[in-house]
Amino acid sequence: MERDIKKLIEQFHNQISSVKTPEDLKKIKSEYIGRKGVITQMLKNITSLPEEDKPKIGQLLNQAKGEFQHAILEKEKEIFQEEGGRVEQIDLTIPGRNFKLGTIHPVELILKSTEEIFLGMGFCVVDGPEIELDYYNFEALNIPKDHPARDDQDSFYITPEVLLRTQTSPMQVRTMENQSPPVRIISTGKCYRRDAIDSTHSPMFHQIEGLAVDKDIALSDLKGVIIEFCQQIFGKDRRVRFRPGYFPFVEPGAEVDVSCGLCQGKGCQSCGYSGWLEIMGAGMVHPHVLEMAGYDSEKYTGFAFGMGAERIAMLKYGINDIRLFFENDLRFLSQFK
Amino acid sequence: MQVSYNLLKEYVDIDLTPEELAERLSMNGIVAEHTKPVLEGVKGVLVGKITSIKPLKGGEGSSNLSICTVDIKNQELEVVCGAKNMKVGDYIPFVTEGGSLPAVGKIEGKSIQGVFSKGMICSASELGLEKGKSPGVLILDHNLPLGERMESILGLGDDVIFDFEIFSNRPDLMSIIGIAREISAFTGKPLHQPEIKITEAEDRVNDRISVEVKDEDLCPRYAGRIVQGLKVEESPFWLRWKLLLLGIRPINNIVDVTNYVMMETGQPLHAFDLDYIHGQKIIVRRAHPGEIFRTLDGVERILTEENLVIADRDRAIALAGVMGGENSEITEKTKDVFLESAYFDPINNRRTSRYFALRTDASNRFEKGIDPDGQIFALNRAASLIEQLTLGKNLAGVIDQGSNKLTIPKKIELNFNKVKRIIGTSIAETESEAKDNIINILKKLEFKINYQETHFLEVTPPSFREDIQREVDVIEEIARLFGYENIPATLFKSTVVQKGRSERQIIIDKIRKVLVGCGMHQMIGYSMISPSCFDWLRLPATHYLRQAIKLTNPLIQEQTIMRTTLVPGLLKAIQWNVNHSLEKIKLFEIGRVYFPQENKPDEPLPVEKLMVGGAITKIGRGDIWEKSEQWDIFYLKGILEALFEELHLIDLDYLSGELPFFNQEQNGIIKAGNKKIAVWGKVEQEITDFLDIPANVYLFELDFTELYPLIERDITFKPLPRYPFIKRDISIVVPEEVAFAQIKKETLTVNPVLLKQVELFDVFRGRQIKKGYKSIAFSMVFQAEERTLTDMEVDKIVESVKMKLYQLFQAELRE
């Protein structure tokens, strides 16, 4: 019996020394000291031994069991270390658990930064309907039916009197109808024109509209406000130029150019070799528009301006195709961090 | 309006270079959209003379080609030519081997049907002088120097063509004289009006024709002349060249004169073959309903009473101010012409040209309002030119109907103070200087000063300035000539206190920021969609989302109705990104949807609702950390919960929904009280399959209009607890149908004062759990405001919880 136990111990050590994997180790463990393992069985069978052998064999078996447990534990550590459980080397070049933030749409970025600039100049932000009455979109803006200026703004109609607004300018009239001067508002949002999609046209786009009416507002104030805006949006080094322009709801009317950022005004392909980029239409609110909204055009004067947000975004970020704004490709969107 | 630099110089002295001129004009509101050298891209084109023409006999029968010999001064070259309009002795532009043409590129000699052609005889379009294909080669003037390079001939090759953008309120600038007048106004150089020389015959115009204007409201003025005994032929080179510079194709001398005078003066003219005017009578009348008329372009048009026609005794012979008729067209056989110079009502003219989608150079001017006093000048100018070109004779007298009605001069009062108020600056140092400057500017612009006082003037604008209607219009002219660049930049003189952004806008900004913080990218979808979206979204025919507003005149099939939900746009954007191999897609949109007005019949505008939509999908395994992160329904819910938390929205009920585009099992609505504020769920696989999206898409849409009133913006500070809390975990087994929300709710009610929080930490199903049951493990946090809780107290509450859950849900404890 004693010899059997010794043999068993020898056998165990032989086997365990060649074990390489946790699976093999587990097998040996159950084979020797598991519930049905050899040692366990032998300990159970100890009752059938002659009484005088019992203590000795019992002691031997318990010793062996302890020895096995210890050896298995040691082996476990060894295997664990070999299996990559070695003293951990931290590789700091592994990417972090990056909590990826999203992005705000570039058009929204322009709308928001424009709003911020004008909020700083005492303007407030108002919203208006995208589906608008022909009256507010055209007639109250001095563009009656059959006016040639309607040619430039081919519209989507819902009924003969209801259309998708072609500009944010209806908010000028809506605001003046609901508020007495002084007025300083900015209104932004989607507009629609019946233009086929290409790299510079989209049937849907965003406009930014501004209006200021008070007792003492002049064309020179428009210049001051717009120059301030342009330099905040595009940078202090950019020059701003005002030219006469025609929009039926302003008089005098103006078009505003900002000097090309690529060539510093020397002329290049992107500015059509003129050194200037057209960015908005503006002017003094036409007295007829003031009158239709119920203002006294002798007492009050005002200026208004409007610009395309996509155009501003294209110039500011160097985007060359308006379609990119509405494809919503993540490779595009995620650049505007 | 296309015109050339040299052509303008014939009408006004110019001492600016073409570039300087374009710059000055643009600062005065006349923008040159394009500026290009007249012979841009033309190299090695010589003046040649045709010395012989013989037909080219091709290999297979006869061809349309001929062999011409061209003399280029010191040598004669043989070329093959396809045109028919040239004859021996004609001077033509000839491009030699090695030269180049704008549309053709470099010219190389080549063999055509056995003949080696050493160059090419050019047409106007090949020289870049005409759009489309010219009908033949360009026949040059015999006085041009033979063998000379076209591009270096003075006054011809050195010219520059401008294409001006003309604002629709300035039809007076749609003419050479109009632009020359502007140049004269700001440079102070004199304007040269064209010379008119007419030798009238003895016969009187009134004996040959009578004019009756039946609808004076649509034709307040109708003038005419007759030129007889003329010969219709090709115009001389100088006239053809000028027309090319103006972008107009030469036709024959009569048509060319009417076109040229229109371009020169802005007054459209029309020439009728007098022999085809029946009954020696012109009647200007509304068309008979259903009257059929064939215009010059060969199209038969059915007229309505809204259309004005020029008719003779029997029939219409022109669509007034839009296009002439085939029945009275000028042909080679025409001997006598009736020249028409009229003023047609702009609105009616515009309606007619739009109705027939027929925009012509004439209608483009009439519809904007031409000079109401310019008819006779233009008529006489054309008559004089025809006389000069054709040896035809003008009959004595001019027909002029309704001449008095249009020329009532406007009187406008201009207050000097108003000028300063609008512009923001006095345009000179002193008041009297400013007054002088104003008067000076107005005189340059041909305004008549009726009288002047210390503080104001009364002026009459020139007849061609129909756009000047009131004081501000005059002020704009002053600002324009003073120069916008000379106006100072000022900032508001007064301050205004405004409320800035509204509460609503602030909340929308917050939602945007939270979603960006959740890793979502903002997208913007088209507001116009196709109704076919509703089909692939599996919406039944009567579903409320199908009640969309229709566009009456959509542009493309994909965009015919206004969206009622952001869902199709979100899915389309996911599809786009999947198609472009993007694997982790998280998008949101804050945008409007549109519904017809239902409850307010008096409200003409539809309902616009602001919605917040979001969609996520993940394809592939992601990076080292992400591979264990599932983007499932609870990932989406996490985003929603983060948003609701930021908006202080509490007590929301998550219920099952019934939207057909969501998977039956994962189809939720979120309610606050009885208000439905959101839908969310897993997009039905049939739909993602249809869109070729190879992964599950989870999507939500919030109704901002419902959400907004519930949002609490104020932050109220709660003092920090002064006593420690006790935490207990519990694990129970309940039937599958018991929802965690129920367990949580019932648990909290056991002791609302001390039981502060219930937090789920495990849901488990497995061998040890009976089928149809699940194990739920959660922790409870207990805390008292004014004392330290004892274990005993807490144990008692936990016991009550166990008891209650057992009674309600047969919850059994799990060890």
Ligand SMILES: [Zn+2]
């Ligand atoms: Zn540039």
